[in-house]
Amino acid sequence: MPFKIPNRLRTGGVFVLSLVIALTLTDCSRRESPNAPSADAPLSTVRIAEQFGLAYAPLAVVRSRGLLEARLPGTEVEWIQLGNASAIREAMLAGRLDIGFMGIPPFLIGADKGMRWRVFTGLSRAPLALITTDPAVRSLADLTPEHRIALPQPGSIQHILLSMASQREFGDPNRFDNQLLTLAHPDAMTALLSGAGVTAHFASPPYVYEELAADGTQSILSGREAFGGLFTFIVGVASPDFGDDTRGRAVLQALGVSLAEAMALIQQRDSTVVAELAGQYGVPVGTLQIYLDNPELIYTSRIEGLGRFLEVMTEFGYLTNQGLRLENLVLSEEVLR
Amino acid sequence: MADSAEALSVLNIVKRYGDHLVLPGVSLSVGAREIVCLLGPSGCGKSTLAKIAASLLEPDDGTVRVNGVPVTAPDANRFMIFQEQDQIFPWKTALGNVTFPLRLDGVPDWRARGIETLREVGLEAAAEKYPHQLSGGMRQRVALARAFAMRPSVLIMDEPFASVDASLRFDLQDLLVRLVAEHSQAVLFVTHEIDESIRLAERIVVMSDDGAVTGEHTVPIDRPRDARSPVGSRLAHALFEQLSEHPSR
Amino acid sequence: MKTTPRSFLRFALVLLAIVILWEGGRAVFNVSPLVMPGVLSVLSSLGTALASGEILHQLAFSFSLIGMGIGIGAGLAVLALIIGAQSRVAAEVMGTVASLFHPLPGIALLPVVILWFGVGKMAIVVIIVHSVFWPLLTNLQAGYRSVSPTYHLVGRNLEMSPTSFAVRIAAPATVPYILAGLRIAWARSWRALISAEMIFGAVAAHGGIGWFLHTRRVFMDTAGLFAGILVVMLVGSLVERVVFGFVERSTIDRWGMNG
Numbered sequence: 139m140p141f142k143i144p145n146r147l148r149t150g151g152v153f154v155l156s157l158v159i160a161l162t163l164t165d166c167s168r169r170e171s172p173n174a175p176s177a178d179a180p181l182s183t184v185r186i187a188e189q190f191g192l193a194y195a196p197l198a199v200v201r202s203r204g205l206l207e208a209r210l211p212g213t214e215v216e217w218i219q220l221g222n223a224s225a226i227r228e229a230m231l232a233g234r235l236d237i238g239f240m241g242i243p244p245f246l247i248g249a250d251k252g253m254r255w256r257v258f259t260g261l262s263r264a265p266l267a268l269i270t271t272d273p274a275v276r277s278l279a280d281l282t283p284e285h286r287i288a289l290p291q292p293g294s295i296q297h298i299l300l301s302m303a304s305q306r307e308f309g310d311p312n313r314f315d316n317q318l319l320t321l322a323h324p325d326a327m328t329a330l331l332s333g334a335g336v337t338a339h340f341a342s343p344p345y346v347y348e349e350l351a352a353d354g355t356q357s358i359l360s361g362r363e364a365f366g367g368l369f370t371f372i373v374g375v376a377s378p379d380f381g382d383d384t385r386g387r388a389v390l391q392a393l394g395v396s397l398a399e400a401m402a403l404i405q406q407r408d409s410t411v412v413a414e415l416a417g418q419y420g421v422p423v424g425t426l427q428i429y430l431d432n433p434e435l436i437y438t439s440r441i442e443g444l445g446r447f448l449e450v451m452t453e454f455g456y457l458t459n460q461g462l463r464l465e466n467l468v469l470s471e472e473v474l475r
Numbered sequence: 476m477a478d479s480a481e482a483l484s485v486l487n488i489v490k491r492y493g494d495h496l497v498l499p500g501v502s503l504s505v506g507a508r509e510i511v512c513l514l515g516p517s518g519c520g521k522s523t524l525a526k527i528a529a530s531l532l533e534p535d536d537g538t539v540r541v542n543g544v545p546v547t548a549p550d551a552n553r554f555m556i557f558q559e560q561d562q563i564f565p566w567k568t569a570l571g572n573v574t575f576p577l578r579l580d581g582v583p584d585w586r587a588r589g590i591e592t593l594r595e596v597g598l599e600a601a602a603e604k605y606p607h608q609l610s611g612g613m614r615q616r617v618a619l620a621r622a623f624a625m626r627p628s629v630l631i632m633d634e635p636f637a638s639v640d641a642s643l644r645f646d647l648q649d650l651l652v653r654l655v656a657e658h659s660q661a662v663l664f665v666t667h668e669i670d671e672s673i674r675l676a677e678r679i680v681v682m683s684d685d686g687a688v689t690g691e692h693t694v695p696i697d698r699p700r701d702a703r704s705p706v707g708s709r710l711a712h713a714l715f716e717q718l719s720e721h722p723s724r
Numbered sequence: 725m726k727t728t729p730r731s732f733l734r735f736a737l738v739l740l741a742i743v744i745l746w747e748g749g750r751a752v753f754n755v756s757p758l759v760m761p762g763v764l765s766v767l768s769s770l771g772t773a774l775a776s777g778e779i780l781h782q783l784a785f786s787f788s789l790i791g792m793g794i795g796i797g798a799g800l801a802v803l804a805l806i807i808g809a810q811s812r813v814a815a816e817v818m819g820t821v822a823s824l825f826h827p828l829p830g831i832a833l834l835p836v837v838i839l840w841f842g843v844g845k846m847a848i849v850v851i852i853v854h855s856v857f858w859p860l861l862t863n864l865q866a867g868y869r870s871v872s873p874t875y876h877l878v879g880r881n882l883e884m885s886p887t888s889f890a891v892r893i894a895a896p897a898t899v900p901y902i903l904a905g906l907r908i909a910w911a912r913s914w915r916a917l918i919s920a921e922m923i924f925g926a927v928a929a930h931g932g933i934g935w936f937l938h939t940r941r942v943f944m945d946t947a948g949l950f951a952g953i954l955v956v957m958l959v960g961s962l963v964e965r966v967v968f969g970f971v972e973r974s975t976i977d978r979w980g981m982n983g
């Protein structure tokens with residue numbers, strides 16, 4: 139007679155099993171992770187997450203040209219495309235990611251909650267703008283509660299910039315929080331331009347260019363106005379393990395040099411690089427040239443605005459950890475060298 | 476043979492299912508206050524003829540008349556009890572089923588009449604029960620009560636007592652006879668039970684395997700009847716002989 | 725399923741087992757609370773959100789959208805059924821279309837819905853209608869086909885009009901199919917709603933329970949995130965068991981029509 143497991147036991151067993159699997163999948167025991175840098179074992183892989191957009195162009199060049207791989211013989215570089223900063227944060231928490239690129243505010247939210255990750259480089263400054271198709275809306279003050287504002291997500295750099303502007307103008311950072319729509323940039327652009335219920339979209343390149351080029355659109359707020367100065371749009375962030383370890387730091391340094399090389403190639407308008415990028419962003423080479431020529435789109439490793447973001451996000455209540463210190467948030471270049 | 480001015484008459488009914496000729500041209504009639512039993516072996520076409528008589532099935536040829544007037548559409552005054560077991564609604568109580576046609580018809584004292592009819596078929600205790608809580612025979616009686624409560628002038632009953640026990644069957648047969656007398660109804664009663672036909676019928680129409688009417692017998696016994704009386708026994712014997720002939724085989 | 729003391733006990737035991745395994749797993753693997761928050765912090769997060777009325781507020785909004793979506797979807801499904809009943813060609817065309825659209829997750833339609841209906845409440849309702857309409861139509865059609873031929877004979881014998889027959893006989897006879905369709909419709913629309921809300925965000929101060937989840941996620945409030953997930957699960961199974969359970973007990977169970 140075949141052995142039969144009682145139904146009750148079986149259900150329990152399945153449950154325990156799935157919990158164990160879930161725990162294993164979250165890979166919480168990261169110290170045992172084979173990829174954790176250690177003094178003697180060679181670093182087999184490095185996992186880097188990027189997002190989509192013109193602000194990530196140097197990273198795209200590093201990837202397509204194999205610039206980092208050339209500097210890290212014997213290490214496999216794994217490039218991962220993720221849709222938003224939350225996904226990057228979660229992947230890093232799960233120990234599935236070593237390096238990620240994102241806006242400063244999502245980085246600060248993670249740090250505030252106790253993630254010991256650190257910024258190791260800037261990537262770009264970019265023209266951000268709140269763009270509307272409504273001719274009656276000429277400034278933030280014209281936005282009524284019925285208007286919808288699309289941005290990538292709450293807590294994103296666009297959201298914090300909007301909060302900063304509305305704090306300055308109306309003394310209330312949360313004034314627009316109840317009329318936000320979380321839409322990925324392409325969906326937001328479609329919705330804005332097709333008149334599908336989005337009054338304004340806080341866009342980044344290349345969408346900011348495409349939207350401003352369309353008929354009847356206008357910018358009512360630039361990122362720079364909102365911030366009150368220059369700030370880094372995208373930063374590179376290293377996982378705690380990576381930043382603490384000499385081998386990890388070597389990778390970060392190699393990545394820094396590779397990025398500098400890529401930035402120089404873009405700066406020189408290297409024709410193959412430009413053609414490649416045009417292909418990636420799906421625009422003609424001439425159009426990409428115009429995009430790159432925008433004086434506000436600057437690829438640089440300098441990190442600007444981190445302190446100010448820390449200040450205002452604490453003021454607005456998005457950050458609650460009083461122990462955050464700027465020096466603990468950045469891996470300085472000296473450390474990396 | 477079939478008087479076209481009777482309460483219900485079917486004339487020269489022809490019905491085919493594909494190549495299969497089920498009814499080759501059948502005629503019969505039922506008068507008011509008359510119970511006519513349609514007796515025949517299984518599969519000979521009794522149910523088919525009954526549905527045609529209720530205008531629920533269209534014949535290929537022939538006519539159905541009610542009080543001499545040709546009809547093609549069914550009506551609630553020519554009420555059929557089906558052989559099919561699922562003719563009462565599972566979502567209604569016994570009483571709900573019985574009063575369903577009365578309420579559709581706008582009968583004012585539907586409730587009282589429904590309860591009264593349920594009592595007559597011996598189901599007053601089950602009035603609030605749902606069909607799935609009833610036995611097969613009880614369900615059949617609900618269907619019976621539903622038809623009786625309507626007091627139609629023509630009742631077409633297709634083996635309505637098939638799943639009730641013998642003594643209950645006697646009671647129901649007596650009830651039918653009484654109601655027919657009370658309400659001057661015309662009843663076409665399908666059965667394959669010889670004794671039942673003798674107890675119930677004014678006339679018995681015998682159908683053979685090939686769907687043809689092979690005989691018609693008047694039942695010369697006074698009511699209340701005893702099918703085992705000498706006259707009844709002789710008639711039963713004759714019917715049995717007639718049913719045992721298989722002209723088509 | 726009935727809520728007997730026994731089933732309640734079983735439920736409580738399962739809950740207890742989850743809590744023990746959860747906390748045990750956290751301790752044994754030394755998991756960061758950012759990945760798996762403690763049960764107590766999840767409960768306190770839930771308590772705060774309940775006390776502030778935020779969760780109830782968002783739930784009410786979510787339910788208003790689902791109610792609207794199911795109402796419109798059911799109305800359209802009945803309409804389509806009636807049209808299908810008039811013409812065989814129409815029914816066949818509809819069957820083919822349904823077999824194409826039925827498996828399509830509502831959320832996959834999102835980009836098109838944005839284009840056609842804009843963003844916000846209307847778009848979410850459209851997605852719910854999509855999630856409701858096809859399973860309901862498919863079930864209604866199957867139910868309609870399953871109505872016993874004898875009922876049709878009884879209806880004709882009683883000289884019932886098509887409308888009267890549909891309302892008084894076909895509809896109750898189809899209740900098992902309607903309920904099965906509604907169960908699928910509910911499960912799908914609940915999922916679609918949460919997904920859509922997580923994508924769309926607030927519509928006039930309401931974003932629904934999905935939005936609640938999304939904001940917890942982006943602000944890395946992991947305890948709040950799990951509190952929200954708990955609410956989504958509880959509401960889902962509450963509707964499943966209590967609402968559908970009640971309706972089934974008072975209809976098809978009572979009528980002995982539950983197969």
Ligand SMILES: Nc1ncnc2c1ncn2[C@@H]1O[C@H](COP(=O)(O)OP(=O)(O)OP(=O)(O)O)[C@@H](O)[C@H]1O
Nearest residue numbers: 492497515516517518519520521522523524558667
């Ligand atoms: N819808 C149908 N399609 C094809 N053939 C049918 C159909 N209905 C009945 N028949 C055939 O017609 C013949 C007569 O059927 P009917 O139901 O009238 O018999 P019956 O005399 O009522 O039998 P029973 O005493 O068993 O109820 C049978 O041979 C049957 O197979």
Ligand SMILES: [Mg+2]
Nearest residue numbers: 521522523558
């Ligand atoms: Mg029959």
